[in-house]
Amino acid sequence: MTMQQAQRRHIDTILSYTDEGVCAALSPESELIGRSWKRCIDEYGLDPSQPRRARIVTHQTLREHQDSVDEFLNVARAGVEQLYMNIAKLGYVLLLTDHRGITVQFLGDRRSDQRLRKAGLYLGADWSEKYAGTCAVGTCIEEGQALTCHRVDHFDATHISLTCTSAPILDPLGNLLAVLDISALDSPDPHSSQTFALHLTQLYARMIEDAYFLRRYRNQTVFRCDASREFVQVNGQYLFAIDGDGCVEAANTAGRSLMWSHGNGSDTKLTSLFECELRDIWSIPYDQDDQVRAFRHCISGNTFFAALIQPRIKSTAFASSDALPTDESVPELDALAADDPVMRRTLGLAKRLRNRDVGLLVLGETGTGKEVLARAIHQSSHRSRRAFVAVNCAAIPESLIESELFGYVAGAFTGARARGMRGMIQQADGGTLFLDEIGDMPLQLQTRLLRVLAEGEILPVGADSPVKVNCRVIAATHQDLGQLIEHGAFRADLYYRLNGATLRLPSLGERADRQHVINRVLTHLIDQGQLPDVRIRADAMSALLAYDWPGNIRQLVNALAFAEATCDDGQITANDLPDECLRDPAIAATSVERDVDPDESDPLLAALKKYRWNVSEVARRYGVSRPTIYRWMQQQAIEAPRFQSKI
Numbered sequence: 001m002t003m004q005q006a007q008r009r010h011i012d013t014i015l016s017y018t019d020e021g022v023c024a025a026l027s028p029e030s031e032l033i034g035r036s037w038k039r040c041i042d043e044y045g046l047d048p049s050q051p052r053r054a055r056i057v058t059h060q061t062l063r064e065h066q067d068s069v070d071e072f073l074n075v076a077r078a079g080v081e082q083l084y085m086n087i088a089k090l091g092y093v094l095l096l097t098d099h100r101g102i103t104v105q106f107l108g109d110r111r112s113d114q115r116l117r118k119a120g121l122y123l124g125a126d127w128s129e130k131y132a133g134t135c136a137v138g139t140c141i142e143e144g145q146a147l148t149c150h151r152v153d154h155f156d157a158t159h160i161s162l163t164c165t166s167a168p169i170l171d172p173l174g175n176l177l178a179v180l181d182i183s184a185l186d187s188p189d190p191h192s193s194q195t196f197a198l199h200l201t202q203l204y205a206r207m208i209e210d211a212y213f214l215r216r217y218r219n220q221t222v223f224r225c226d227a228s229r230e231f232v233q234v235n236g237q238y239l240f241a242i243d244g245d246g247c248v249e250a251a252n253t254a255g256r257s258l259m260w261s262h263g264n265g266s267d268t269k270l271t272s273l274f275e276c277e278l279r280d281i282w283s284i285p286y287d288q289d290d291q292v293r294a295f296r297h298c299i300s301g302n303t304f305f306a307a308l309i310q311p312r313i314k315s316t317a318f319a320s321s322d323a324l325p326t327d328e329s330v331p332e333l334d335a336l337a338a339d340d341p342v343m344r345r346t347l348g349l350a351k352r353l354r355n356r357d358v359g360l361l362v363l364g365e366t367g368t369g370k371e372v373l374a375r376a377i378h379q380s381s382h383r384s385r386r387a388f389v390a391v392n393c394a395a396i397p398e399s400l401i402e403s404e405l406f407g408y409v410a411g412a413f414t415g416a417r418a419r420g421m422r423g424m425i426q427q428a429d430g431g432t433l434f435l436d437e438i439g440d441m442p443l444q445l446q447t448r449l450l451r452v453l454a455e456g457e458i459l460p461v462g463a464d465s466p467v468k469v470n471c472r473v474i475a476a477t478h479q480d481l482g483q484l485i486e487h488g489a490f491r492a493d494l495y496y497r498l499n500g501a502t503l504r505l506p507s508l509g510e511r512a513d514r515q516h517v518i519n520r521v522l523t524h525l526i527d528q529g530q531l532p533d534v535r536i537r538a539d540a541m542s543a544l545l546a547y548d549w550p551g552n553i554r555q556l557v558n559a560l561a562f563a564e565a566t567c568d569d570g571q572i573t574a575n576d577l578p579d580e581c582l583r584d585p586a587i588a589a590t591s592v593e594r595d596v597d598p599d600e601s602d603p604l605l606a607a608l609k610k611y612r613w614n615v616s617e618v619a620r621r622y623g624v625s626r627p628t629i630y631r632w633m634q635q636q637a638i639e640a641p642r643f644q645s646k647i
């Protein structure tokens with residue numbers, strides 16, 4: 001049969017499948033192929049009688065797809081090349097696609113270039129099911145499992161001479177990251193000829209996935225275990241990145257399946273997965289020959305052998321407050337809190353990491369003091385003699401942020417300074433770069449920033465050669481970066497690069513040491529010459545402690561400045577505080593109303609009359625400040641009678 005005849009026959013098969021919903025050519029185990037054909041017809045509206053040419057995306061689009069998995073591609077390279085060496089002689093080519101099915105890496109025989117390109121076995125080829133129809137990559141993406149799409153399993157008649165085998169590669173959180181595929185232009189007829197290809201592809205996909213996992217969690221302790229004592233160190237199947245309390249922060253696919261078998265997908269402690277105590281885990285020696293210990297799995301009762309993989313930066317693995325001493329005194333950091341448990345933990349971690357070059361991510365609501373913490377870390381570190389450069393990614397217009405951050409050379413663009421400009425990253429050389437509101441950094445710049453962090457060099461706008469920089473990066477945000485990653489607005493690899501450790505700042509309303517913060521902020525404002533020497537009286541302190549501070553420490557700073565401007569004799573009383581810091585005025589009003597003239601329809605006017613237009617007294621009764629009473633009077637057009645005091 002000629003190729004044309006075979007294609008014609010295939011089109012007929014699919015058309016009859018469309019009409020009858022069954023196909024004798026599909027074996028029962030091809031249920032998944034049948035489902036994909038159905039999707040092609042019902043969901044994507046593909047027409048089997050109109051075979052499509054392979055779609056190769058433009059160079060620019062390819063770059064964008066490659067950039068989005070940049071760090072992963074670096075890790076995957078060795079595994080991909082090794083697999084290709086094993087299969088090239090058998091006539092296979094290798095494709096690595098991103099999670100959308102775009103081929104971001106390709107290894108094939110140059111001599112067959114033309115044929116491969118035509119068949120879509122090429123860099124930049126789009127193998128999404130939506131475009132290419134049923135195929136190994138696209139169907140693997142949709143079904144989330146490894147498969148072989150052999151010859152007439154393909155939907156599109158152009159592909160029926162191909163045999164393709166794909167396996168998914170997941171990131172440490174279980175999301176699809178990439179698809180590994182091996183394909184051949186020609187192959188023997190039986191489907192079973194590809195069984196070995198399927199096993200090999202799955203094996204390498206797992207190896208690459210694990211290499212990426214270990215890379216991502218290189219700064220953390222990884223608990224690696226396997227049913228075989230001999231294999232655990234070379235190729236242990238189950239990987240768990242753990243913190244100092246033995247909590248699992250991430251697991252590879254095999255590890256996750258062990259957790260699920262436990263009926264607990266997240267928040268699992270190793271001590272509830274295996275019959276052991278925390279000290280049994282930490283007593284596994286890192287540096288001795290016999291590094292393996294046996295543990296019994298709680299559910300199955302099976303024995304697993306475990307080893308620990310040491311973090312590259314030891315201290316980040318010991319997030320637990322009892323794993324390392326935290327009583328070291330670091331005045332710059334100690335000053336930020338008194339007795340609040342969350343702050344104690346945060347500052348303990350900051351102390352341990354202040355002299356490490358690991359990226360830090362500071363999380364907290366707006367105004368909780370993220371920049372203040374970043375400065376304190378810088379001041380207490382060996383970088384303190386060099387610059388601390390703060391960049392607010394949300395405040396710089398998108399059009400300027402690139403040149404502000406990376407700088408530019410003379411004549412780089414119209415309007416540029418004649419001598420060029422050193423960007424903020426370069427200004428922070430030797431010191432600390434604080435990237436505030438990192439969640440607002442445009443995606444394209446995230447890619448460039450990732451390179452800076454990975455390679456320690458920047459390329460100013462318009463420059464030919466990169467410049468070396470060595471700065472410690474502390475990033476901060478009040479946004480949920482996990483959600484931004486899910487919506488494609490933030491790069492997962494940048495997140496992991498920035499997040500060597502997370503430092504959380506509680507909101508002011510939650511802090512057990514609010515009084516310390518209030519006193520410290522006041523002292524700070526006075527020391528800085530921003531306020532004269534004032535004192536907070538007890539009634540004001542009670543009100544400040546009772547308030548929930550939605551604007552956190554920034555709001556506190558403003559409230560104290562306001563109160564100082566209103567107070568007499570350098571003493572801040574409750575009356576001097578802004579309204580919002582006091583009791584709800586409506587509630588206050590009801591208590592005032594009780595003892596004023598019931599015939600007066602306006603309670604404020606009644607109160608003013610009752611207290612002989614003594615605004616301070618009325619304010620005190622309402623529990624608000626004098627300016628508030630004046631504002632209310634203005635709003636209600638109430639005018640105080642002239643010479644009231646003489647009446």
Ligand SMILES: Nc1ncnc2c1ncn2[C@@H]1O[C@H](COP(=O)(O)OP(=O)(O)OP(=O)(O)O)[C@@H](O)[C@H]1O
Binds near residue numbers: 373476
């Ligand atoms: N421990 C502190 N002592 C004195 N002042 C503080 C302290 N923490 C924060 N502040 C003050 O509170 C204000 C807000 O602090 P900062 O800018 O660090 O908050 P932030 O969390 O970075 O805010 P944003 O999310 O809006 O960027 C600043 O005026 C800062 O000086």
